[in-house]
Amino acid sequence: MTAAGVTYAITQACSMGQLLQCTCDSSTPRHAPPDHPGEWQWGGCGDNIDFGYTKSKEFMDVKDKRKSDLKTLVNMHNNQAGRLSVKNFMRTECKCHGLSGSCTLKTCWRKMPIFREVGNLLKEKFNGAARVMAGNDGLSLIPAEGKTIKPPQEMDLIYSESSPDFCEAEKNTGSLGTHGRECNHTSIDVGGCDLLCCGRGYQKFQQTVRRNCKCRFHWCCEVECEICRSIETVYKCI
Known part of the structure; x- marks a missing residue:
């Protein structure tokens, strides 16, 4: 959740002009905006998610890169899942142009998801988190419950130790x-x-x-x- 929050805050600061190192996203996506038929063009102030993603990775993972223990591997994996929960769910917003709002032309840009939606997604991932252990190479993660369980994907949340019993x-x-x-x-x-x-x-x-x-x-x-x-x-x- 912290990694997602850092990604979100930095990207939002870029769009608001609060950081000298970045501005709005100037890249032009290759695909057309979904659910927006008719004449359109990319423009506006798109959220610079690539900059926010990169800076969040540098900030959150810099201390853990020096280690290769299981806890560090789990933390770095979950940090990545948090960042992707923002980056992989960018949405398209459009503004109509034309006489009397006829919407003969639309300007569209890429926007981050609402942060509550990010939190809801991570909460679902948390409820379905998988227990893992370190692989033989010491750098990979494999399911701890057996070989029949599929390895965790990038956006899955994982843990290495079961929680204590809080019932008693x-x-x-x-x-x-x-x-x-x-x-x-x-x-x-x-x-x-x-x-x-x-x-x-x-x-x-x-x-x-x-x-x-x-x-x-x-x-x-x-x-x-x-x-x-x-x-x-x-x-x-x-």
């Missing part, structure tokens, strides 16, 4: 366990009762909640609130 309290890892944790009984995500309770089940409780309400501002300068009570249903891990 463990002083060495600082885990407090999940007994008594409040959970969402309708969610299938990590905050859902099925996952958070580690299969132990959960219980339903009624509890009284106190909140500030009917707040009023008095000149000057004080806010007075009443205390409202309500009964809410919560679910907690066994």
Whole structure:
């Protein structure tokens, strides 16, 4: 995520004219803009993703290049996946020209994806991350689960060590366990009762909640609130 963020920030700074080393993307893509029929031409201020990608790689990977241990290989692979999550999903934006917005001609340029979309993509990759180990040459990565699993692709996220078990309290890892944790009984995500309770089940409780309400501002300068009570249903891990 950090590598993607650095790529995004540098590329955006180029387009906004905040860096002396770069400007808008001056290259002309060979392919036509998808979903934009009619007369068009490349122009505008395209995002200089190649510059952002290169500088992010120099910044994020410079310390790790001196090492060849498994952790470094995993970090560099995931950095690359983060950068590609921006570079490989560039989109086309166009502006219409013509009398009364007739759009007889379009000027199109390349734009980065919305960063939230980048985050969503990496979150999906994180949920499907693959465990790897170092190859015999010490420079490659191979699946740790067996030869039948395909090697990780450039945009796959990977890890080398399984996460500790946080279901039970463990002083060495600082885990407090999940007994008594409040959970969402309708969610299938990590905050859902099925996952958070580690299969132990959960219980339903009624509890009284106190909140500030009917707040009023008095000149000057004080806010007075009443205390409202309500009964809410919560679910907690066994």
